[in-house]
Amino acid sequence: MTQTNEDLLDDDLIEHAPVKEELRRRLVKGPDGVEFEVEPLRDYYCEAPPTVMPAAYSKIIEGLFNWARAESLWILGFGTGCGAIEMRPLMTPRFDAYRYGIQWRPTPRQSNLFVISGYLSVKTLKRVIRSYEQMPNPKYVVGLGSCTINGGMYFDSYNTITRLDEYLPVDVYITGCMPRPEALLAGFEELKRIVRAGKGEGANQYAERFDWYKANQKRVIHDWDMPDYNW
Amino acid sequence: MSFEWIKIPYALLTLFIVANYGFLLTAVMAKIAARVGRRHGIPVWQNYLDLIKNYGLRSSITHGVMFYMGPVFRLTGGVGLLMFVPTLYGTEMFSNMSFAGDLILALYFVFFGSLGMALGAGESGHPYSAIGVTRGLSQVTAAELPFALAVYAVAVQYQTLSVTEIVAAQQGGILQWTLFTNPIAVAAAMLSFLGTMMRPPFDVVLAPQEIPIGPPTEYHSSYLALMQTNRAIFPIAKIVIYMNLFFGGAASWPAFFLKVFLIYLVSVIVGVVFPRFRVEQSIRWFLIWAVPLGVIAIMIA
Amino acid sequence: MLRELYEQLKGRFPLGELSEKRPDLAFITLPREQLRPVLLHLRDQEGFTHLVLLTAVDWIEDDRFQLTYLLHDRQGARDIGLRVMLSRQAVIEGAPMESIHDLWPTAATYQRELREMFGIDFPDSPGVNEDFILEGWREIPPYRRDFDTLKYSNETFAPRPGRESQDPAQHMKAQLYPDGA
Ligand code: SF4
Numbered sequence: 001m002t003q004t005n006e007d008l009l010d011d012d013l014i015e016h017a018p019v020k021e022e023l024r025r026r027l028v029k030g031p032d033g034v035e036f037e038v039e040p041l042r043d044y045y046c047e048a049p050p051t052v053m054p055a056a057y058s059k060i061i062e063g064l065f066n067w068a069r070a071e072s073l074w075i076l077g078f079g080t081g082c083g084a085i086e087m088r089p090l091m092t093p094r095f096d097a098y099r100y101g102i103q104w105r106p107t108p109r110q111s112n113l114f115v116i117s118g119y120l121s122v123k124t125l126k127r128v129i130r131s132y133e134q135m136p137n138p139k140y141v142v143g144l145g146s147c148t149i150n151g152g153m154y155f156d157s158y159n160t161i162t163r164l165d166e167y168l169p170v171d172v173y174i175t176g177c178m179p180r181p182e183a184l185l186a187g188f189e190e191l192k193r194i195v196r197a198g199k200g201e202g203a204n205q206y207a208e209r210f211d212w213y214k215a216n217q218k219r220v221i222h223d224w225d226m227p228d229y230n231w
Numbered sequence: 232m233s234f235e236w237i238k239i240p241y242a243l244l245t246l247f248i249v250a251n252y253g254f255l256l257t258a259v260m261a262k263i264a265a266r267v268g269r270r271h272g273i274p275v276w277q278n279y280l281d282l283i284k285n286y287g288l289r290s291s292i293t294h295g296v297m298f299y300m301g302p303v304f305r306l307t308g309g310v311g312l313l314m315f316v317p318t319l320y321g322t323e324m325f326s327n328m329s330f331a332g333d334l335i336l337a338l339y340f341v342f343f344g345s346l347g348m349a350l351g352a353g354e355s356g357h358p359y360s361a362i363g364v365t366r367g368l369s370q371v372t373a374a375e376l377p378f379a380l381a382v383y384a385v386a387v388q389y390q391t392l393s394v395t396e397i398v399a400a401q402q403g404g405i406l407q408w409t410l411f412t413n414p415i416a417v418a419a420a421m422l423s424f425l426g427t428m429m430r431p432p433f434d435v436v437l438a439p440q441e442i443p444i445g446p447p448t449e450y451h452s453s454y455l456a457l458m459q460t461n462r463a464i465f466p467i468a469k470i471v472i473y474m475n476l477f478f479g480g481a482a483s484w485p486a487f488f489l490k491v492f493l494i495y496l497v498s499v500i501v502g503v504v505f506p507r508f509r510v511e512q513s514i515r516w517f518l519i520w521a522v523p524l525g526v527i528a529i530m531i532a
Numbered sequence: 533m534l535r536e537l538y539e540q541l542k543g544r545f546p547l548g549e550l551s552e553k554r555p556d557l558a559f560i561t562l563p564r565e566q567l568r569p570v571l572l573h574l575r576d577q578e579g580f581t582h583l584v585l586l587t588a589v590d591w592i593e594d595d596r597f598q599l600t601y602l603l604h605d606r607q608g609a610r611d612i613g614l615r616v617m618l619s620r621q622a623v624i625e626g627a628p629m630e631s632i633h634d635l636w637p638t639a640a641t642y643q644r645e646l647r648e649m650f651g652i653d654f655p656d657s658p659g660v661n662e663d664f665i666l667e668g669w670r671e672i673p674p675y676r677r678d679f680d681t682l683k684y685s686n687e688t689f690a691p692r693p694g695r696e697s698q699d700p701a702q703h704m705k706a707q708l709y710p711d712g713a
Contacts, residue, residue, distance in 0.1 A: 064287075065286075065287030068280045068281075072277070072284040092270075096271055098270065099271040099272065101277055101281075107359075107448050107449070110447075110450070112284070112288070122667070123665065126667070136452050138287070150694075151689070151692075155695065155697070159674070163690050163691065222668030223667045223668030
């Protein structure tokens with residue numbers, strides 16, 4: 001962690017990391033005429049760092065949970081690159097992913113699988129991190145396409161990251177440019193195997209190596225104008 | 232009439248049966264809708280998996296007391312509705328807590344869940360929740376109106392406010408059903424039924440494909456699981472009321488399952504055929520088509 | 533067709549050369565002072581009511597930035613592009629360019645992009661200094677040809693070791709004709 005939230009708000013640092021106007025500390029006058037101070041970064045987010053969440057005490061129960069988690073993958077509907085287009089056929093009669101217990105949810109709070117569908121620009125990475133951190137604990141990340149693996153055809157681009165696992169813990173990569181829906185289904189099956197074996201612990205890994213991930217993220221996101229952890 | 236304690240385990244048994252039936256039935260209905268689109272659809276046990284998964288999520292956060300209470304109220308609405316109407320007519324075991332004026336109470340419970348949801352979702356502070364709640368409440372209100380009118384028409388027709396007595400009056404052949412003795416009221420109520428089942432064409436409030444999923448935007452893990460349970464119980468409970476009021480009730484579990492299935496199927500069939508209405512469209516639709524029917528039903532009765 | 537238009541225009545404005553690409557597409561190079569009058573004339577008299585795009589080319593060898601204003605005439609189904617050459621050195625030192633957002637409001641967006649990607653400044657254009665696509669960019673504008681994207685990417689984005697790149701032509705040749713025939 002290079003800067004804490006505290007430093008970010010220090011006035012002399014604002015020049016280096018400009019905090020957007022609407023995120024600065026300011027006085028607000030309520031409708032009843034009372035003035036109060038608002039500090040958006042502190043008031044609107046819960047910024048406690050993530051903790052490692054233990055599995056259920058009993059092996060059997062954890063096994064049951066893992067089985068249910070594997071069979072009920074809810075994907076966050078967030079398309080980042082070309083790959084988002086390959087997710088649509090999965091919902092339609094031809095490939096019909098619903099029969100494998102895969103669903104798309106519109107809000108990060110209800111999803112447990114984040115499919116990074118292709119190249120990830122730095123600007124999108126910021127939103128991806130925020131969404132990822134809002135998902136509830138056992139959560140999985142699938143990297144789709146060569147862009148997430150080694151940059152793909154955007155390996156020399158000035159604003160797309162080249163390696164997803166530097167920034168988020170990735171469970172499964174699906175190769176191809178673009179992977180066909182069949183490949184996606186195979187990838188989801190692979191993910192199910194991992195989850196069922198109890199190895200889908202990306203969220204805990206993220207919590208354990210939080211500082212490392214944050215440092216990597218901050219190295220590429222220059223205008224970091226959010227708390228370190230948004231939950 | 233003294234209260235018999237044995238009613239409580241009986242009621243819990245009813246609840247258990249209905250909840251499981253609800254889980255399976257919603258999955259089967261999803262499958263039917265999927266088959267219409269030439270998909271395989273979800274496995275029938277998918278609801279159970281989702282439920283276990285959601286209970287199994289390790290982290291959950293809250294936005295305050297009302298955030299907790301939202302799903303609880305919601306579930307209370309569903310369970311309460313079920314408890315205060317006789318599930319099976321004529322059996323001591325499954326008549327639950329029905330009593331003389333239960334019709335009004337049932338109507339109240341139909342609305343109770345939505346209000347609780349509104350409070351809880353409001354507390355979550357997410358703008359999409361607020362949008363969803365306003366849209367949901369306005370649509371549900373418009374949809375409940377014809378139902379309320381139809382219920383009063385039926386109450387006037389049978390001169391009673393007790394669901395049990397209404398069912399009793401409908402025994403003795405299919406032609407005794409309200410469906411045939413008071414078709415206009417039933418028509419109004421069925422239109423309203425389409426609106427409150429949260430299936431297309433009136434599901435814009437909750438449809439997961441809509442960008443703001445609506446009231447439950449912020450709900451996750453156990454909260455969501457609680458709401459899922461309610462999503463299984465509530466439609467069945469509502470259908471039970473319809474069945475009792477308009478379709479002669481049910482005297483045994485097989486008859487119950489069959490009738491509930493068929494009534495549910497009505498909304499599914501309508502749902503797969505029609506595209507989704509926007510909120511203001513559906514409100515207008517209810518006010519133009521369903522409410523006048525209800526008014527006519529009352530005037531005739 | 534467009535040649536006629538060019539001849540007509542030439543009678544009124546001092547223009548540079550014409551380059552015809554298709555019967556319905558041609559580009560005219562013109563001095564910077566003539567840009568606004570010609571745009572106005574084309575828009576109001578000749579029916580070129582639609583600004584298709586405004587973009588730039590970095591001719592680093594000639595020390596020039598070329599701005600291209602592409603206009604479309606719906607009625608006549610023809611396009612015309614106006615090219616304006618700016619001195620690259622002057623632009624880098626901060627020389628401003630006139631904004632045309634009062635002729636087409638959409639131009640403001642293009643100008644914001646040019647400002648961010650090439651560093652061409654349009655001081656009058658609304659919101660031109662806000663971030664457009666990049667957030668928190670610290671280097672020279674990335675579309676300038678003296679910006680080495682590969683080097684930047686390698687230094688910033690932790691490339692995965694083991695990746696190799698091939699020249700597609702060579703690679704396919706080796707694949708298809710292994711014995712070099
Ligand atoms: S891997 Fe190919 S298809 Fe996928 S995002 Fe990259 S360029 Fe697009």
